[in-house]
Amino acid sequence: MSQQEPVEETFISHLIELRDRLVKASIGIAVVTALLGFGIGPSKIYDLIAAPMIAAMPVGSKMIATSVISPFLVPMKVMLLFGFILSLPWVLYQMWAFVAPGLYAHEKRLVAPLVIASSTLFMAGVAFCYFLVFGKVFAFINKVSPSSIAVMPDIENYLDFVMSMCLAFGCAFEVPVVVVVLVRMGLVSVAKLKEWRGYVIVAAFVISAIVTPPDVVSQFSLAIPMWLLFEIGVILSPMFVKATTAPEEKAD
Template sequence: MSDSQTLFSHLVELRGRLLKALLAVLLVFICLAYFAQDLYHLLATPLLKVMPTGAQMIATDVASPFFAPFKLTMVLSFFIAIPVVLYQAWGFIAPGLYRNEKRLIAPLLVCSTLLFYGGIAFAYYVVFPLAFAFFTSVAPEGVTISTDINSYLDFVLKLFFAFGMSFQIPVAIILMCWTGMTTPAALRQKRPYVIVGVFIVGMLLTPPDIISQTLLAVPMWLLFEVGLLAGSLYYRPDQETEHQDSP
């Protein structure tokens, strides 16, 4: 088989797997579309619980009451279908991997998915109640809290993504140690910089309050420590020798 035929077959397979991933997201969306309004109410619950008596969420755009719940449903459909999306990605790249690489990548895909879900759950059940209680308590006297549903949706989706991605730290550390990009010992030496860095990241990715920043920074630091322990299991000491001997 020529190189052009091989490339064409790979592109055909990639298209097929992308279509399967999109179909999985679409099927989940169809199943959830009927419950779009209920899903948005569930998402808004952490804020509604701490809003002052008589305060309520508002829609400043005519179509917002319709589109905001469906936008949330589409994003949730992608989150729920992530295992299928990753499985299709795995099916595409697996034939080109060595056996030892397959033994590493497959568990990492599972762990990455679970950590992403864990980050979202942590944001919803821990961060949101504390952060929203703080925001509503510091409102100036005479100011009525009426949060726009689109603004609220964008805000929480940003936090979901921030926490979901920040919980991938152990996976990233394992890959860096396994590929020889760094060593567990070198990462331990950089621990003080990492601690400062996670608080800077927490400041950039969360609302401007110390509660949200700390609730993101502390788990990131703990996940860094977990990643160090796991990375030590996958790091081969001979990698350091290879790097020292290389010109």
């Protein structure tokens, strides 16, 4: 029993630490969301999200709400989504702080840049989707739609589309991080990645065809950045591995 008690105490202490980190992350999301709610307001935030679609529609057109509570519920969901994205660095920091005590010095040098890079790249992917992709995609869709059809998107369907697209682009922009981690863990070499370049390009177009609408504009808008980010990951991997290699690993 004397040997089991320290193990149990350590396990319980880890659970308490995990709980505290989750609470702090949740509080961070709640604070950012509340600041958005009181500072900007859910209605204006949704208007900001809807701006690319409204700009592509005929002058004076508006979206529609097919549910009674949609005009209230959908902007609240958008505000919560904005709050999560803006507080993502704080959430990832809490994850890093939870695992940091059990890491060696060289492993800490590995985790901190990955946390910063992951949050930055995810937000960059969302921004790229909003500022560049949405405008071109919506303009293309409205241009090719028959004149006998009145384009009046439902706000809930539009939110689902925006969320799925932003998630797809945010995850796609994590490609350099995935490449660096695979190389650092020794699962694949840089030389092998260069050999697989052709397969990676094909995979990027296949993935973009699956997760984006069936139009050329959105598919190329996702596939080409994925390929370029893969190349960036291949270039940065050797430098990252060198910077985060332990002295004993270098000796080996």
